[in-house]
Amino acid sequence: MTSVLIVDDEPAVRDVMSRWATSCGLEPRSAPSADAALAVLRTQPCELAIVDVMMPGHDGLWLLEQLHREHPQTAVVLATAYTELLQGDREPHDYADLLIKPFHRERFQLAVERGRYWRRDALAELQWIGQLNLEVRDGAELLARDVLSRLDTLAEIAALAAVSVDRIPRTAAHSERVARYVRAMTRELGLAPHEADRIELAARFHDIGKAAMPDALLTKPSPLSDSEAAIMRQHVEVGANLLAALPSTAAAAPLVRASHEWFGGGGYPRGLAGLEIPVGSRVIAVADAYDAITQDRVYHRPVESAHAINELLRCCPTQFDAELVDLFLRILSCH
Numbered sequence: 001m002t003s004v005l006i007v008d009d010e011p012a013v014r015d016v017m018s019r020w021a022t023s024c025g026l027e028p029r030s031a032p033s034a035d036a037a038l039a040v041l042r043t044q045p046c047e048l049a050i051v052d053v054m055m056p057g058h059d060g061l062w063l064l065e066q067l068h069r070e071h072p073q074t075a076v077v078l079a080t081a082y083t084e085l086l087q088g089d090r091e092p093h094d095y096a097d098l099l100i101k102p103f104h105r106e107r108f109q110l111a112v113e114r115g116r117y118w119r120r121d122a123l124a125e126l127q128w129i130g131q132l133n134l135e136v137r138d139g140a141e142l143l144a145r146d147v148l149s150r151l152d153t154l155a156e157i158a159a160l161a162a163v164s165v166d167r168i169p170r171t172a173a174h175s176e177r178v179a180r181y182v183r184a185m186t187r188e189l190g191l192a193p194h195e196a197d198r199i200e201l202a203a204r205f206h207d208i209g210k211a212a213m214p215d216a217l218l219t220k221p222s223p224l225s226d227s228e229a230a231i232m233r234q235h236v237e238v239g240a241n242l243l244a245a246l247p248s249t250a251a252a253a254p255l256v257r258a259s260h261e262w263f264g265g266g267g268y269p270r271g272l273a274g275l276e277i278p279v280g281s282r283v284i285a286v287a288d289a290y291d292a293i294t295q296d297r298v299y300h301r302p303v304e305s306a307h308a309i310n311e312l313l314r315c316c317p318t319q320f321d322a323e324l325v326d327l328f329l330r331i332l333s334c335h
Helices: 011-023 034-043 060-070 105-149 156-167 169-189 193-204 208-212 226-232 234-244 250-257 279-294 305-314 322-334
Strands: 003-007 027-031 048-052 075-080 097-100
Touching: 003 011, 003 034, 011 027, 011 105, 027 034, 034 048, 034 060, 048 060, 048 105, 060 075, 075 105, 097 105, 105 156, 105 208, 105 226, 105 234, 156 169, 156 208, 169 193, 169 208, 169 279, 169 322, 193 250, 193 279, 208 234, 226 234, 234 250, 250 279, 279 305, 279 322, 305 322
Parallel strands: 003 027, 003 048, 048 075, 075 097
Antiparallel strands: none
């Protein structure tokens, strides 16, 4: 680490920390505001930024968000006299250290060292995520070729099913169960046969894109990191694009693409909400969640149906359409 950007609206504070940085063998740069800091970084990247939380205009927490997006390799140390401003807002790993004002030179030096360690880990994470992204790209191409190679002897839907069973057997079994739940729900909804068929087809292949995901994520025995989860979410687009390329399944592609949207907003990939989400996708979301909770997964043991039902109810209407959850629960009670 060779350079540090000191961001504080107090000139005296910037001057003192600049002298400390020099004594630590660092090249100090300074900025009086969040916007000025971004302007500096656009022309002079820095390995470490020490950021005051309370500043006029955009505050330090806003700057932290911008640095994560625009300069993810820059370690950030926050400095504040008001620690209550951080409560509930940030995970500790979002920044390298927290300096409580007033602080002394020795504490500043410790923050610099913690910035070094954070940056080392961040660079390793960026390399890992870059590798995963390449694997997803290659995996999507291999998945499409695998399906196409089977079309000489199989119809499109049969080829998709065969690829799913061969490459992601546990996921394929899950999708078949979801499709059965969905068929029962569409029957109760009184949907036209062709629409019910389209939704069931989408349910059957809503996770086909996982066949292109890296094995390291599919088999990870612990929860995915935020960055890894973002990679895994790409399976929706990969699967939808694959279905859209085949005449027999193209109509199901939009339902797959929206199957992980949340009724209250905040889902992915487009952040749709409420009735913006096709009814078929909302139906799939309920059935998918119930089966995922009640079945054994790499990263969790199955739970009883009663607990899964409570979870569905708890997540209404934030994640699920409450009317469709009620419908699903009525179906469960009859079987």
